[in-house]
Amino acid sequence: MKVAVLSGKGGTGKTLLSVNLAAVSPRALYIDCDIEEPNGRLFFKPAFNKTEFVTVLVPEVKQTLCNGCRQCVDFCKFNALTYIKGKLVIFDSLCHSCNGCYTLCPKKALSPKKKRIGRIQRGVSRNVSVTTGILNVGEASGVPIIKKLIKSASASYALHIIDCPPGSSCIVMESIKEADYCILVAEPTIFGLHNLKMVDELVRLFNKPYGLILNKCMDPWDPIEAFCKERRINILGRIPLDQDISKLNSEGFILVRTKKAYKNFFSALLKTIQKEADNQTIIGA
């Protein structure tokens, strides 16, 4: 089963939940799709034994062949090409790799060139196989890294936990595409509720079965409970606001590997999720 963990708002506890669910299961594949800020590795601390670079194709120009017709400049919707002082200039970072410019160029002056935008690292942390994507600083889009992460995920694991980036844009959509079930994580604040409404819309748009986990819970906060009732969102569990959890988490410890009580808690949570996901995916199918 492939489970994606997402949240809209950042810092609600996606990584905390993902890491602990993966660690508490007998054997799991943890995939960190938060390629801009990949943090699962800081908890699992695996010895990464495999690194794979992710490249995209961007155009390269042979100035001697270019006759300055500017067809490529006019065509490129992303403004990645410009013609200045008799020379074609290419802005790699704006290119979306659509291949339009070299398909179009009548003089065959443009050709594709590989450009590194980040890497994928793989390692093992006890029962968990850890895969993480890392976007190079200064690069605009990590979508190609996420595509590769999802595609290369080994089918030999019964459980995939996909730790998604915050927000609701292209990188999140790419991360949840192949998921069988989504877990939304929200905190009981007006910020948390507002962003929950947005991702709720997103997972419905993708027709994904999903449930909610509330994190940093104090007393029950009515507005979020009311929203869940109205939208018939199943609350799968509640993680309390707790100093010990914050402290262990801030030090990069995996909760379920430190204390029996946490192990029991997340183990029960994983069971609830699996049961719920099985039910919902059957209904969905």
Next chain:
Amino acid sequence: MLSGKGGTGKTTVSSALIKLSEAKAYADCDVDAPNLHLIMSHTEVSKNRDFYGLPKAAINQKICIQCDLCRKMCQFDAVEKINNSYCIHDLACEGCGVCEMICPVRAITLKPSVVGDLMLYQNGSVFSTAKIRMGSGNSGKLVTAVKQELKAVAPQASFAIIDGSPGIGCPVIASLSGVDMVLIVAEPSVTGISDMKRIIATANQFLTPIAVCINKYDVNTIQTKRIEVYCRQHHISIIGYIPYDTEVVQAVNRNQSIIDIDCKAGSAVRKMFGIIEPFLKHTIRTKESKNE
């Protein structure tokens, strides 16, 4: 205002600084998960405008000869053959226009598509914000539009605060461009520090002056020390220490800023605000003297 990691307190600190500075211009550039409007409660109605992204492809079934060329050429897997007709997935189409260009019978055209909603509040001050439509993808261009709108309506404002989004990718880069200073809200945790380093490296590529404030600094004093050491080594000033304060969530849930109430965190932001102005003046002076 940036942070790398999400949930470190960008919006909480932003709203406090906006109120303290009585900023005449401010914006929420976290278009994926905008929240600033919840605290900066405006009673007036916002002026709303549709934001158009790149037009998306549409196939005219009557003209299509099913040559399969568009499906083969699309780099975004946006063309699919379903029940003997070719369709475009709006969620996947990036609007590059390759299919329109190569279609031998001109069956494909690009159609306008609304990808976000821009909202502008004007009531003595100008507040520009936006929300991306679900499934629209790329949010960098919408961020740029939010900033342009702010600039167009409040060109005379001498001080503006822009609340950014987490991460280091395109919306963050779009938020960063053209600002005089980045204030990073850091969090004393191993993940917070890792993300802080990545956002600092990103801001450095744009040669933007950086200052750091540490939120909930007392939750983990060992990690706070690590932030201090890193900042010292990289000649970055730490201009504020905000303590963990349960009043913060209470205030937020009442749609209040932390300076609207009497609390520890609010006092700490007040103290920091006193340092921001001289810091900004100093960095701008240094920049100008360098340019000379």
